[in-house]
Amino acid sequence: MPDKILETTLEVLKEDAEGILAAWIEQADEDGAKRIDLFSEKEERDQAASLLRSFRLGVRDASKEGEFDLQDESWADLRGILAEITHERVERGVLPGEMAALILALKTPLFERVTEKLEKDPERLIEEVLLVSKAIDAFAIYSNEVFIAEREQVIERQRDEMMELSTPVVELWDKVLTLPLIGTLDSLRAQEVMESLLQAIVERQAEVVIVDITGVKTVDTQVAQHLLRTAAAVRLMGARCIISGISPKIAQTMVELGVDVGEVRTRSSLRSALMDALTSVGVAIRPIDDDKRSGK
Amino acid sequence: MNAAAIYAVEGVLLVSITSDITDTDIIDLQEALSKRIADTECRGVVVDISALEIVDTFVGRVLAQLTSVARLLDAETYVVGMRPAVAMTLVELGMYLPENHTALTLSHALDKMRQSGLVDGLRRG
Known part of the structure; x- marks a missing residue:
């Protein structure tokens, strides 16, 4: 057993960050999660890059064996960036489904590379893939939650405004x-x-x-x-x-x-x-x- | 000190309820007021509750009772100076006080009584 979970994933992320990023964006495009009408190529790339960077940092710091907890300290950075990006996307009118699809699209390039590395050790491969999958799912859910919270804030604000406007004596x-x-x-x-x-x-x-x-x-x-x-x-x-x-x-x-x-x-x-x-x-x-x- | 004093103003009885009135005070008031109405044979009562900040069902019921007692003694009761919060609470409690007349202030109540002839014909006979 490796002394650290997600070791191979971390390795892959370090070695081929650029490749993963490119493959991720491509995959997101295929899944229909890219909105060229709302975001330029560069913005899309910058957002994905910062997400990936903090994902790597999170993977590096996450020390809990076999457990994954997004509320953990090591994911604080990622949570912040995720919230920030989601916020920006809400404002531009991205749908929650598209945001989730974008995050989930990270699985494909990541798994491809991890599989290559761990071809000879299927047991560890399954373990690793399972964990990464869990982590990415959690991000997708988290981003959805942020999304809903943002929407609710907008509704709340509009209701307050309406309330003020609607009672003129x-x-x-x-x-x-x-x-x-x-x-x-x-x-x-x-x-x-x-x-x-x-x-x-x-x-x-x-x-x-x-x-x-x-x-x-x-x-x-x-x-x-x-x-x-x-x-x-x-x-x-x-x-x-x-x-x-x-x-x-x-x-x-x-x-x-x-x-x-x-x-x-x-x-x-x-x-x-x-x-x-x-x-x-x-x-x-x-x-x-x-x-x-x-x-x- | 009496929590609710009764004054004779312009031929009507003015009752001013203070904010620290207790339930026993209210019952005393009811008794004192009915005596005064009978003694003076006045035909109008104004209950000023502008100092009242908190009401419960008890206060609401006593207000309605005061009115009913006064009416039996041939006097009409006006409740004046009710605060918005008090009005909302009473409505919330389902106490619409249908027997009571209401007015914004004492002078409004006096105006209304003059219009209905209660003040001028104050002392019967």
Whole structure:
């Protein structure tokens, strides 16, 4: 038995780094993992080269007998580079499958060379190949994990941005606020909407708030529940809530679902809700004389 | 010191609840308030809870009870100054306080009572 595992692999990596690199890129190309539309030949090569270099360092330092653990200290360098490259690839729109294929493509050139070396010792050959295979598989999985984490971060960020954009409370007139809702209303957003609305009521001393749902695509029992709870909280604060923009279709759905709006006022259009709100704060919109109109 | 004092303001009873009110204080308050309503024959009660930062089902229930007691004695109750967090918690707990009238502040409540004739016709007879 050799005193060190992966000894032959290390030897091969030292002796023919250039050859392996070239064969690897070629293999990746064959497997369809190369994206010449996203990366230039040189970038592709540089990335592969740095991966291979840290792979060699990892193989050199890995001392655990027969075990392979990517979280091990000796693979820290490789983990870093893998994360970096994956990050760059996500940004350019590489698919996770392609990233995995690129890493897995390293097997072929590596195994070819190890096989040549260990032709006379099939037992060691199998052991070595098994280990290297295990290691490379682990890298592929790791890179996939990084990939998913990156994607999730992007989604998280976009959701935060959407959340901020989607709860604008607008002052229509003294004591009259409106909150135009757009898109879907899930629990998280409903909470956000309620918070900013109640806060705005305190800040502007509003007496009437109009929640306009013209831009809400669908109203199911859950959305209706959120709306009614918002209305209830508004009432508890001492203001009145009008829900406007209920389309005929949504009205029918709500009845079919058995949603009872109770005492909450509903209006079909923002226009009629506004009239209603203004009336209750003692303001009216009136036409004015022709000669007073500006811009004419 | 009493955690909740009752003042007569503009012909209505103003109850201000402090943040450190205990459950026993609330029960005392309920008793004191119903006595005062009967004694003064007032028709409006304003409960100011702007200092209240934390509510539970007990506080919610007592608020509803105060209102029901007052109504039996022919007085309407307005809860004013509720904080957003308190409102959200009550809704979360399913306590919508349907019997209570609500208003943003004391002056809003007084306005509303004037409109409904509760303040002017304060003392009956």
